[in-house]
Amino acid sequence: xxxxxxxxxxxxxxxxxxxxxxxxxxxxxxxxxxxxxxxxxxxxxxxxxxxxxxxxxxxxxxxxxxxxxxxxxxxxxxxxxxxxxxxxxxxxxxxxxxxxxxxxxxxxxxxxxxxxxxxxxxxxxxxxxxxxxxxxxxxxxxxxxxxxxxxxxxxxxxxxxxxxxxxxxxxxxxxxxxxxxxxxxxxxxxxxxxxxx
Numbered sequence: 641x642x643x644x645x646x647x648x649x650x651x652x653x654x655x656x657x658x659x660x661x662x663x664x665x666x667x668x669x670x671x672x673x674x675x676x677x678x679x680x681x682x683x684x685x686x687x688x689x690x691x692x693x694x695x696x697x698x699x700x701x702x703x704x705x706x707x708x709x710x711x712x713x714x715x716x717x718x719x720x721x722x723x724x725x726x727x728x729x730x731x732x733x734x735x736x737x738x739x740x741x742x743x744x745x746x747x748x749x750x751x752x753x754x755x756x757x758x759x760x761x762x763x764x765x766x767x768x769x770x771x772x773x774x775x776x777x778x779x780x781x782x783x784x785x786x787x788x789x790x791x792x793x794x795x796x797x798x799x800x801x802x803x804x805x806x807x808x809x810x811x812x813x814x815x816x817x818x819x820x821x822x823x824x825x826x827x828x829x830x831x832x833x834x835x836x837x
Contacts, residue, residue: 644800646809652730654812656798658723667720674716678709710766718777726797730816735787737795752795758788762806764825785810788822 643656685702689836725735735752763784783806785798797813800806810821 643724643798644805647725649812652816652818654728654809656726656809658725660723660726663719663723666780667716667718670719671713672716673711674712674714676709677705677712681705681709700784711825728797728813728816735795735817737797750795752787752789752792754817754819756791757817757819757821758790759819760817761786761788761794761822762810764803764823766825785813787813802806 643658645657645659646654648655680704685699685706697821721741723740723742725736725738725740727738729736733754735754735757737752739748740746763786765782765784767786781801781803783800783803784796785800785806786794786796788794798806798809800809813819814821
């Protein structure tokens with residue numbers, strides 16, 4: 641999960657951290673989902689007494705579900721044990737992305753010099769309500785703040801369900817880095833058939 645808590649904010653530096661509670665809750669939920677998918681597909685694939693009568697396509701589907709369960713399980717573990725911190729520091733002229741594994745000393749640190757930054761981007765992930773424009777500030781919309789770099793493309797530094805909070809963080813980063821804000825809207829379509837349209 642991307643950071644969304646402002647731990648420190650001055651004119652020269654901003655530190656964003658993720659929520660430990662959110663990570664524990666989301667990681668546990670994702671692990672439970674992955675475990676459920678894994679166990680259901682495993683039981684149909686290997687425990688089913690009618691295993692011999694399964695055709696190749698149903699076996700392939702259950703194998704894919706088994707692999708999906710493993711993938712979701714590891715995604716949940718990643719969410720549960722990784723803590724992310726973003727530091728944008730004017731004095732160092734660098735944005736630092738730190739991913740730390742809890743209960744260990746293992747860290748992944750990525751440094752992005754301000755010279756590699758192109759812009760600070762705010763992305764609104766808005767839902768398309770079956771061909772109708774999503775209302776402004778819809779509660780289902782989410783807002784991401786990303787650093788657009790010449791080298792690595794986009795590096796997401798913050799997520800929020802509040803437009804004003806995302807804009808405030810983006811403006812703080814712009815003041816520190818001296819870069820401009822760009823805006824983008826990404827439309828996420830709803831499954832209209834399930835809503836009777």
